[in-house]
Amino acid sequence: MEKTNKINIRVRYSETDKMGVVYHGNYAQYLEMARVEWLRELGVSYRWMEDNGVMLPVVSLQINYKKSARYDDVLTVQATLKKTPSVKIEFDYYIFDENGDILAEANTVLAFIDSKTFRPIRCPEYILNKL
Incomplete structure (x- = not known):
């Protein structure tokens, strides 16, 4: 099962350190933005899920940094569902x-x-049905 979505993000000045390099903690936000849009493309919003009694907290986060992103760069963040979700969903x-x-x-x-x-x-079945 592989469903992929891509988003573009322009690095803002406030996301960088004194050297103009993106602060490492901001990458988690970029991943969240891609994940939210992945769900939206599927036809489900986080807000709707939460309004209907489902929360989706992160239980594990791993990032392997290869090269620095800098102020004003346009980044492409690709999110791919790793396998059919059960109690957990992995990207x-x-x-x-x-x-x-x-x-x-x-x-x-x-x-x-x-x-x-x-x-x-x-x-939820409404997610599984859309996959």
Whole structure:
């Protein structure tokens, strides 16, 4: 099962350090932006899921940095569903610069959580049906 979506992000000045290099912690936000848009392309929004009792917290985040992103660069963040979701959903990511060079590789695992009980639940059928 491989479903991929790509987004473009322009690096803002506030995301960089004194050297003009993107602060490493900002990459997690880029991954989140790609993941949210991946779901939106599928026809599901985070907001709608949360309004309907499903939360999706990150339980694992791994990033392997290859090359620095800098102020005003346009990055492409590619998010790919790794396998059919169950109680968890897992994504692999690549972040590319404008030349197509890989700046970072990443992986996240998120858990489906019932917002009332805070207990894990299975992936909602409305997501599985769209896959």
